[in-house]
Amino acid sequence: MRTPGSLTWFAGHEFRLAWRDWFAMVTAGRRTRGIVIALFLVVLAGAFHLMASVFIAPWAAKGIVADKSTLVLITGGGFLFWTVMLSQALESVTRAYYARSDLDLILSSPASARRLFAVRTGATGILTLLLSLLIASPLVNVLVVYDGPHWLAAYGVLAALSALSTALAVLITLGLFATLGPRRTRLVAQVVAAIVGAGFVIGIQAAAIFAYGNMSRFEILQSDAFVDTMPDLSSPLWLPARAAMGDLTSLIVVAVVGFGAFAAIVALASVSFGRFAIAAGAVSRTHVHQSRPVTFRPATQKQTLRRKEWKLLARDPWLLSQTLMQILYLVPPALLLWVNFGSEVGVFIVVVPVLVMASGQLAGGLAWLAISGEDAHDLVVTAPLPPRLVLEAKIEAVLGTLAVILLPIIVLIAFNSLAMAAITAACAALSAGSATAIQLWFRTPMRRSMFRRRQVASRMATISEAFVSIMWAGVAALLAGGGWIALMALLPALIAIGILFAAWLLSPKGKAV
Amino acid sequence: MSLPAPALEIHGLSKAFDRPVVDNLELTVRAGEFYALLGPNGAGKTTILRMVAGLTPPDGGSISICGIDTARDPVAAKRIVAWVSDEPMVYDRLTPLEYLEFVAGLWQIEAGEAERRAHELIGWLGLAPHANERCGGFSKGMLQKVALAGALVHEPQLIILDEPLTGLDAGSARQVKDVLKQKVASGVTVIMTTHILEVAERMAERIGVLARGRLIAEGTLAELRTRIGRETTLEEIFLDLVAEGTDAQSAAA
Numbered sequence: 215m216r217t218p219g220s221l222t223w224f225a226g227h228e229f230r231l232a233w234r235d236w237f238a239m240v241t242a243g244r245r246t247r248g249i250v251i252a253l254f255l256v257v258l259a260g261a262f263h264l265m266a267s268v269f270i271a272p273w274a275a276k277g278i279v280a281d282k283s284t285l286v287l288i289t290g291g292g293f294l295f296w297t298v299m300l301s302q303a304l305e306s307v308t309r310a311y312y313a314r315s316d317l318d319l320i321l322s323s324p325a326s327a328r329r330l331f332a333v334r335t336g337a338t339g340i341l342t343l344l345l346s347l348l349i350a351s352p353l354v355n356v357l358v359v360y361d362g363p364h365w366l367a368a369y370g371v372l373a374a375l376s377a378l379s380t381a382l383a384v385l386i387t388l389g390l391f392a393t394l395g396p397r398r399t400r401l402v403a404q405v406v407a408a409i410v411g412a413g414f415v416i417g418i419q420a421a422a423i424f425a426y427g428n429m430s431r432f433e434i435l436q437s438d439a440f441v442d443t444m445p446d447l448s449s450p451l452w453l454p455a456r457a458a459m460g461d462l463t464s465l466i467v468v469a470v471v472g473f474g475a476f477a478a479i480v481a482l483a484s485v486s487f488g489r490f491a492i493a494a495g496a497v498s499r500t501h502v503h504q505s506r507p508v509t510f511r512p513a514t515q516k517q518t519l520r521r522k523e524w525k526l527l528a529r530d531p532w533l534l535s536q537t538l539m540q541i542l543y544l545v546p547p548a549l550l551l552w553v554n555f556g557s558e559v560g561v562f563i564v565v566v567p568v569l570v571m572a573s574g575q576l577a578g579g580l581a582w583l584a585i586s587g588e589d590a591h592d593l594v595v596t597a598p599l600p601p602r603l604v605l606e607a608k609i610e611a612v613l614g615t616l617a618v619i620l621l622p623i624i625v626l627i628a629f630n631s632l633a634m635a636a637i638t639a640a641c642a643a644l645s646a647g648s649a650t651a652i653q654l655w656f657r658t659p660m661r662r663s664m665f666r667r668r669q670v671a672s673r674m675a676t677i678s679e680a681f682v683s684i685m686w687a688g689v690a691a692l693l694a695g696g697g698w699i700a701l702m703a704l705l706p707a708l709i710a711i712g713i714l715f716a717a718w719l720l721s722p723k724g725k726a727v
Numbered sequence: 728m729s730l731p732a733p734a735l736e737i738h739g740l741s742k743a744f745d746r747p748v749v750d751n752l753e754l755t756v757r758a759g760e761f762y763a764l765l766g767p768n769g770a771g772k773t774t775i776l777r778m779v780a781g782l783t784p785p786d787g788g789s790i791s792i793c794g795i796d797t798a799r800d801p802v803a804a805k806r807i808v809a810w811v812s813d814e815p816m817v818y819d820r821l822t823p824l825e826y827l828e829f830v831a832g833l834w835q836i837e838a839g840e841a842e843r844r845a846h847e848l849i850g851w852l853g854l855a856p857h858a859n860e861r862c863g864g865f866s867k868g869m870l871q872k873v874a875l876a877g878a879l880v881h882e883p884q885l886i887i888l889d890e891p892l893t894g895l896d897a898g899s900a901r902q903v904k905d906v907l908k909q910k911v912a913s914g915v916t917v918i919m920t921t922h923i924l925e926v927a928e929r930m931a932e933r934i935g936v937l938a939r940g941r942l943i944a945e946g947t948l949a950e951l952r953t954r955i956g957r958e959t960t961l962e963e964i965f966l967d968l969v970a971e972g973t974d975a976q977s978a979a980a
Contacts, residue, residue, distance in 0.1 A: 502860065503860050508822065515835060519833075525821070529820040589818050597834065598802045600802060
């Protein structure tokens with residue numbers, strides 16, 4: 215039996231909670247559902263392996279050698295991937311400090327806060343590794359099959375990089391606590407996570423746009439000009455790539471750096487964990503004074519509801535950043551549009567679907583906040599107005615916000631091509647409308663602070679929202695292509711309508727609206 | 728001269744979740760009355776009040792508020808009702824004044840009048856020093872007072888309170904009780920559930936005792952004492968009635 219309060223006891227406690235949480239999320243209390251999801255995951259894994267084969271097979275057929283161009287490609291691609299791991303680790307580490315749950319109980323007990331921190335940081339590392347395995351394992355497995363078992367070493371590199379990204383995430387969070395204090399750390403860490411996750415991808419896309427006029431990240435990594443600017447083969451920069459390709463010495467170095475950084479940072483940061491976690495817990499108790507005096511203004515019931523939604527959104531920078539970070543992904547298409555201003559139609563095939571996809575995702579997040587994330591649910595339900603009016607006002611608030619964000623880009627497109635602007639506006643409206651409808655059908659009252667849980671509250675809503683946005687983006691791309699290709703847009707449009715119909719049928723509230 | 732309609736009239740009200748929670752309930756609360764609804768945990772108090780407030784649809788029966796059938800005209804009924812739950816639901820990012828402006832907007836109170844009432848209520852409830860602070864940093868007692876101010880700003884004829892004094896300190900509880908007394912004195916009807924029997928004993932004109940979703944006793948404190956045949960506290964009366972009611976229901980089942 216494990217000694218209560220020991221490292222293994224805490225680890226067992228955390229593992230049990232995480233397992234039950236995950237199991238409940240996957241099965242939703244129904245065994246058959248778990249089996250269906252397991253089968254779906256197997257099919258999905260098969261599909262990922264198939265897609266990976268399509269990319270890897272021709273490369274492997276030519277023979278993969280550790281020359282400079284290969285090392286640049288693996289290092290560049292790996293670095294892109296690592297930034298996403300770091301972003302994920304930053305989010306998890308911030309949660310370890312700010313999520314209350316059982317933290318108050320443990321911190322008020324005689325148990326060691328240092329041990330708890332070590333276990334929770336370890337859990338972040340494992341979670342980061344699992345998420346990276348989801349994406350990277352098909353590529354690694356296919357490389358093992360086509361090029362040899364030496365590629366299995368890539369799993370070791372992934373584990374070391376997960377540990378390194380977790381260590382860096384803790385270091386960044388500690389730095390933010392020390393410089394900005396607990397009040398701003400959560401927001402800034404969130405923004406940093408989004409910028410780290412998207413920034414490098416966006417940066418390299420921007421470079422590709424300026425240099426080559428397209429949005430491919432890998433085009434630039436494979437260009438001779440870029441490869442020539444890179445250090446020679448003896449540089450330590452290539453160690454992770456060499457390690458992934460099976461070089462044992464490089465693998466040992468990478469593992470020592472990754473796990474060593476993790477151990478060092480856990481030892482260093484665990485001392486201050488209790489103090490910072492308590493400070494983070496006190497943030498919600500601080501008093502914020504509104505400087506502008508309140509003057510009651512006449513308003514209709516719908517205006518009152520819309521104003522409230524906008525006010526709450528504007529005053530919650532953390533929630534705002536969670537939702538609006540997707541706007542970051544609009545930067546490359548906007549840049550592409552700017553660079554190719556007045557040129558051929560081809561550029562729109564890239565830009566328009568990105569905008570449509572982003573509108574759907576953004577509308578989904580905002581719609582959850584307005585429709586499900588109602589902190590005074592009882593008040594709104596007991597107010598003397600028909601429920602339909604409440605929903606209408608909330609939908610207007612969501613779509614109004616979205617219109618303000620998208621309008622400048624649509625105007626920019628309109629200067630170039632009115633037809634393309636019309637396609638973008640129509641498909642973005644369809645995508646946003648579909649995502650909002652799905653949120654409406656699957657609405658479940660929750661505190662706004664539960665925003666992160668929205669994706670696990672209804673997997674059906676999340677999946678259908680994502681797929682319907684992709685389908686409308688497909689419609690937009692085909693319409694932007696023009697000519698006979700535009701006729702093909704009917705197919706994704708019909709699929710989108712089918713998904714919406716299925717979501718409506720399966721939703722608990724769909725038929726009630 | 729005809730008598731005014733009762734503030735609340737319930738006939739045959741039923742609600743079941745995985746088991747019956749409210750069972751064919753008959754209840755009438757007179758206009759201008761302070762009525763306390765008591766019962767052990769799980770007796771159905773909150774479910775009854777949520778059905779009256781329009782938050783939970785009943786399975787059967789009818790609810791009439793000041794003569795308005797809540798099923799036929801829910802909006803008209805809601806216009807004259809206020810609901811305060813034990814868990815104050817206010818927006819962390821709004822100040823008390825902004826919250827009251829929002830409530831007044833939902834109930835369509837004229838802006839100038841709403842502002843006057845809001846300042847008055849904030850003064851009554853001792854919230855004036857915090858009127859322009861966001862509610863996110865407030866204690867449970869302060870949040871409960873903001874929620875109560877929200878319930879009163881539209882001057883309802885019927886106020887429904889579910890355990891409104893839970894978690895309040897003595898001073899805050901006193902302020903809330905004083906405000907409720909003033910409202911009853913001005914003709915407003917108050918229906919309240921509470922586990923603090925002393926509050927019901929001191930404030931309520933009539934008391935209803937529930938067990939397993941049924942009203943097992945009702946009357947003034949004196950009437951309830953007569954019923955159990957002892958000159959004793961409400962706590963003793965309540966425990967006797969609940970035990971008696973539960974036994975009778977078990978025997979009937």
